[in-house]
Amino acid sequence: MSDFIDIRIPSDLVRAAISAAERRGEDVADVPLTALAAAAGISRSTLLRRIGGSRRALDDAVRAAGVDPGGRRPVRERAVEAGAHLISEHGLAAATLEAVAEAAECSVHSLYATFGGRDGLLAAIYERYSPILDLESLAAAPPGGLEETVRAIYRMLVAAFGREPRVLPAVLADLFSRPEGPAGRVFQRYSPRLLDSLGGWLAAEVRAGRIRSMPLPLLIQQLIGPLAVHMILRPALTRAMGRDLPGVEDACAVFADNFLRAVAATEVEKPESPESEA
Numbered sequence: 001m002s003d004f005i006d007i008r009i010p011s012d013l014v015r016a017a018i019s020a021a022e023r024r025g026e027d028v029a030d031v032p033l034t035a036l037a038a039a040a041g042i043s044r045s046t047l048l049r050r051i052g053g054s055r056r057a058l059d060d061a062v063r064a065a066g067v068d069p070g071g072r073r074p075v076r077e078r079a080v081e082a083g084a085h086l087i088s089e090h091g092l093a094a095a096t097l098e099a100v101a102e103a104a105e106c107s108v109h110s111l112y113a114t115f116g117g118r119d120g121l122l123a124a125i126y127e128r129y130s131p132i133l134d135l136e137s138l139a140a141a142p143p144g145g146l147e148e149t150v151r152a153i154y155r156m157l158v159a160a161f162g163r164e165p166r167v168l169p170a171v172l173a174d175l176f177s178r179p180e181g182p183a184g185r186v187f188q189r190y191s192p193r194l195l196d197s198l199g200g201w202l203a204a205e206v207r208a209g210r211i212r213s214m215p216l217p218l219l220i221q222q223l224i225g226p227l228a229v230h231m232i233l234r235p236a237l238t239r240a241m242g243r244d245l246p247g248v249e250d251a252c253a254v255f256a257d258n259f260l261r262a263v264a265a266t267e268v269e270k271p272e273s274p275e276s277e278a
Contacts, residue, residue, distance in 0.1 A: 009051060009061035016040035017058060018067050022113050027070025028062050029055070066107035075114050076124065078104040083125045088165030092174040092183055095122065119185050122171075126186050129167035131160035132193060139197040146210050147260060149201070154227055154252040161231040169232055194220065211263040222262060227255045 020039035021028040033055075037047040051058045059069040068075055082103035083095045097118055101108045115121040127133065134156050142149040160168050174183035199216040202223070206213045230237075230251060237245050246254070 009058055011065075013040050013047075013050060013058070014061045014065050017062055018065070027074065028067065029059060029070030066109050067113075068106045068110055075104065075106045075110045078106060079111055079114065079121060080124050080128050083121055084129050084165045084167050087125065087167050087170045092122070092170055092181075095125070097121070119182060119189075122182055123186050123189055125167060126171055126190065129160075129163060129165065130171070130190075131156050131168075132190055134160075136193065136197040139201040142201060146205055147256070150223070150256050150259060151252065153198075153223070154256055157224060157227055158231065158248055158252060161228075161234075172228070172232060198223070209265050212265050214263075219263065223259055226258070227252065230255070 016039040017028050017031070017036050020035055021031050023039075024031055024035070033047060034044050036058075037044045040047060042050075062069040079100050083100045086094045086099055086103060095118075097108050097111050100121065101111055104111075111121060115124060135153065138149070138152060138156065143152050171183045171186065174181055175187055178184065195216060198220050202211070202216060202219050205211045211219075234245075234248075
């Protein structure tokens with residue numbers, strides 16, 4: 001006779017387990033039995049009896065309901081990684097919740113529970129694979145003077161554009177073609193942070209008299225725009241121009257020099273006094 005006993009887990013117990021995990025921000029498998037019992041409104045001993053004395057039947061029932069009970073990397077990590085590869089290989093439109101759920105081996109329901117929807121998922125992917133976090137850290141603690149910091153920003157941008165999976169170029173391509181689309185909504189979500197970080201550093205440079213005063217959004221655009229466009233076009237330019245195209249380091253040096261010359265503060269020349277003319 002087989003030792004296997006088919007334990008039928010009531011649906012209300014499955015829902016209570018999923019709800020408890022979501023409230024705690026944990027996988028079902030990581031929620032203590034006492035917490036699961038409290039969520040179901042029963043004692044721990046009653047819970048054990050209803051699940052046959054083992055968590056395996058409960059985990060199987062949760063999995064059958066379309067939610068990963070745990071035992072693997074968190075859904076957030078798997079979904080962000082899977083979505084990034086879909087975007088890199090097929091573009092932003094390919095990263096639907098259904099496609100990401102299939103690639104991440106989780107349910108669409110778990111993606112909603114984790115990210116709140118597709119925009120939340122795309123925002124998490126962007127934050128992971130864009131330079132936003134690195135730029136915030138750099139702006140908070142610049143590595144040196146104005147020129148050194150500008151060159152550090154450019155090195156950071158180049159690394160972000162070349163990083164696999166190639167999320168940043170795909171997001172920007174979607175943003176340029178559909179400003180009101182999902183990439184546009186991600187941009188709206190993160191643009192205040194960019195304004196606070198890079199904008200705060202640039203504003204300090206203006207106050208110190210090292211660069212000219214101008215609207216911060218335009219100053220940020222002048223800082224990162226030319227290099228960003230170059231990096232987006234660089235794969236096509238490489239095929240078209242071959243060896244005539246300057247290397248990335250040389251291009252960064254040119255763009256940095258151009259930015260510094262364009263925004264450098266210049267003292268207004270004072271008219272000569274009559275005494276000096278005499």
